[in-house]
Amino acid sequence: MIVSIASGKGGTGKTTIAVNMALSLKDVQLLDCDVEEPNAHLLLHPKINKVKPVYVSTPQINEELCDHCGKCSEFCEYNALFVSSEKVLVFPELCHSCGGCMIVCPKKAITERKRKIGTVKMGVAGDIELVYGELKVSEPMPVPVIKEVKKQIKDYKTVIIDSPPGTSCPVIESVYKSDYCILAAEPTPFGLHDLRITVQVLEKIKIPFGVVINRAEIGDRKVYEYCKEKGIPILLEIPFQRRIAELYSRGISFTAEMPEWKVRFQKLFDEIKECVNR
């Protein structure tokens, strides 16, 4: 089973939930798909045993064959190619690696070269298998790195996916094909606003979901009212406790110090399993 954790707003506790849930269950593979700012490893302190580079393909022009007809730049929807009368300029950061320019070039002057945009790291932390990606700083596109992280999925395990904040393409890529999605929400106006948008995304891609409220009691009751109105289950509430916040700040997951929470995460997981199997 694959369970992802998402939230439109950042800092609502996605990683806290993902890591603590992983620590409470058996036979878990945890994927950190927030490749722009991966944090799960900071709480799990894994032993890394494999590092894999992530490459994307970008066009390479053979100027001897090229007659500067401009068909490639005309075709490219991402403006990654510029053709002047003497030269073709390639902007690799804009390229989506679709391969279309090679297809449309009448002179067969375009080939592809590999460009490294990040890495995938694999390791273990206790019983947990951790996979996380790191987008190279200054590279704009996280999606190919997320895809590479997700290629490592072992579906005979309990797979937990920590996704990036937001509601756009990297989030879709991360939660895509999960059996269930946990939405981390904060009971504040910002939390509610961003939860509403995330719910729209999940409804569109048809993944069942429930909410975990983090820092319960810090704001108002509107998130609860919204969930009730929409019939969205509230799976768990994590209170705002100085101790939990302080443990997190030191890079310690709170279930390690407060084992009574493991039972709650197991219950949460059982509930999800029941919902998925129904």
Place this chain on the structure above:
Amino acid sequence: MCKPLKQIVVVSGKGGTGKTTITASFAALAQDIVVVDCDVDASDLHLLLHPQIIQTIEFKGSKLAVMDKTKCAECGLCKDACRFDAINDNFEVNPFLCEGCGVCVVVCPKGALHLAERVSGYAFISKTKYGTMSHARLNPGEANSGKLVTLVRHNARQIAEKEKCNLILIDGPPGIGCPVIASVSGVDVGLVVTEPTMSGIHDLKRVLRLLDHFQIPSLVCINKYDINRKNSEKIMKFCEKTDVKVAGKLSFNPVVTEAMVNGKTVVEYSPESMVSHEIKRLWEALLHV
């Protein structure tokens, strides 16, 4: 009047460190600025600034392949050529996977596919009591947030020119990817809001590297510095070592959330609180860079 235009962006790497709270307070403290929300997929600034929309602009960020089943011979060429696995076994286009590249269109021998423009969001120009605001809303699940950010910033510069305003204040998105790069490119100063947690520190380092890559001078603000003073010390030391100025430290105060619940900026909701004074000092420091 002849002061050159200055653009300040607030970023953080990690989400939820307080970018929007701080930006909103800055907007309330400043006079005659253009405020910009570049977090186009989960924008929250409007919840504190209450903009009144005066102009809405359709955003057509990417295209989508559309299949005409009556012409399709089910040869499978499109499916093989698509690198995004966006065409399924029934020769239907999955809009969530399609990146609108047009490869399927050129390989189809029957002319069964074409690219259609899709409206993936809206950009807005609004009035607030603090100044004109440029913001946007990407439709849930859409791609190309970087392009929409570029549009929002273009609108902001046009407004600034028209209103002869010399300061643009930008609330940036979390992360370091395309919408962040689009938010920071060409700005004069980047303020990085961090928190004294292991994740906060890790993410701070990455976003500072990003700003450095684009040669943007950066300043750091440690939010909720008192929740872990030891980590705050670490951040101070790191910044000293790397020659980045810590422009301010803000204390943890529940009044910040209270202000948000009331839809107000902290400096207006609780002007005499310690955190409001700290934000004012931070804003002064930022203006004098």
